Amino acid sequence: MTALVDLKGVRFTWPKQPRPVLDLAEFTVLPGERVFLRGPSGSGKSTLLGLISGVLAPQAGEIHLMGEDLVAASGARRDRLRADHLGIIFQLFNLVPYLGVVANVALPLRFSARRRAAVQGAPDAEARRLLAALGLSDPELLERRVIDLSVGQQQRVAAARALIGAPDLVIADEPTSALDTLARDQFITLLSEEAAQTGAGLLFVSHDPGLASHFERTVDLMEINRAAQPASQGESAA
Ligand code: ADP
Ligand code: MG
Secondary structure, eight states: OOOEEEEEEEEEOOOSSSOOOOEEEEEEEOOOOOOEEEEOOOHHHHHHHHHHSSOOOEEEEEEEEEEEEESSSSSHHHHHHHHHHEEEETTTTTTTTTTTTTHHHHHHHHHHHHHHHTOSSSSHHHHHHHHHTTTTTHHOOOOOOOOGSHHHHHHHHHHHHTTOOOEEEEEEESSTTTHHHHHHHHHHHHHHHHHHHHTTTEEEESSSSGGGGSSSSSEEEHBBTTTTTOOOOHHHHO
């Protein structure tokens, strides 16, 4: 079975920084697996997601996405792999303000023939189906501009956009930080159910260790990152 994501010996240093932020012996996500990656703020979670999605390039090591060598791939090839295989929920959602709710959700189908082909019927109908599955079916809501939705509603739009066209892996970068506990748990449950239904893997990132029970496997970035500064006795006692 080819891993969705496979990192080996990856080291990454931000420009002009004296030391690496990440140094990982190994990190994998298998097809259909739902993984929780936890780590405190500033520990390199978003940086790791940038490497996995081919937006950042490591100074050392190997990164394979869908079995393909991301480090050797051209920029255009990395863009193609991302558009075809990844559904990404950004921390601040990155919805397109001048597009409506349904058009935002259908957008990834415009950038990927592969994902368009995975949808039976019209893109807008599939967008509405996913929105309804995530609890957004009120026609009045669907006619609003995305900036006139609540944070929780915007988050569901972002999730539907990530899920459309059956990507192989859904990546979520702390999408629940603005939600209360109940809304947060409901959101993760819906996201997991939808990912399971399409067979997508899920890589969910958060600083909040309380989310671990929702996932099949939890990875602690501080444990696998050899570049992490161990907390001193005084800090861990605080
Ligand atoms: P997390 O997502 O876990 O909060 P990040 O990956 O955003 O952590 O950041 C990890 C470290 O990398 C931090 O020290 C942060 O300041 C640094 N960093 C993040 N983005 C940049 C950037 N564009 N340029 C330089 N340093 C950065
Ligand atoms: Mg982050």
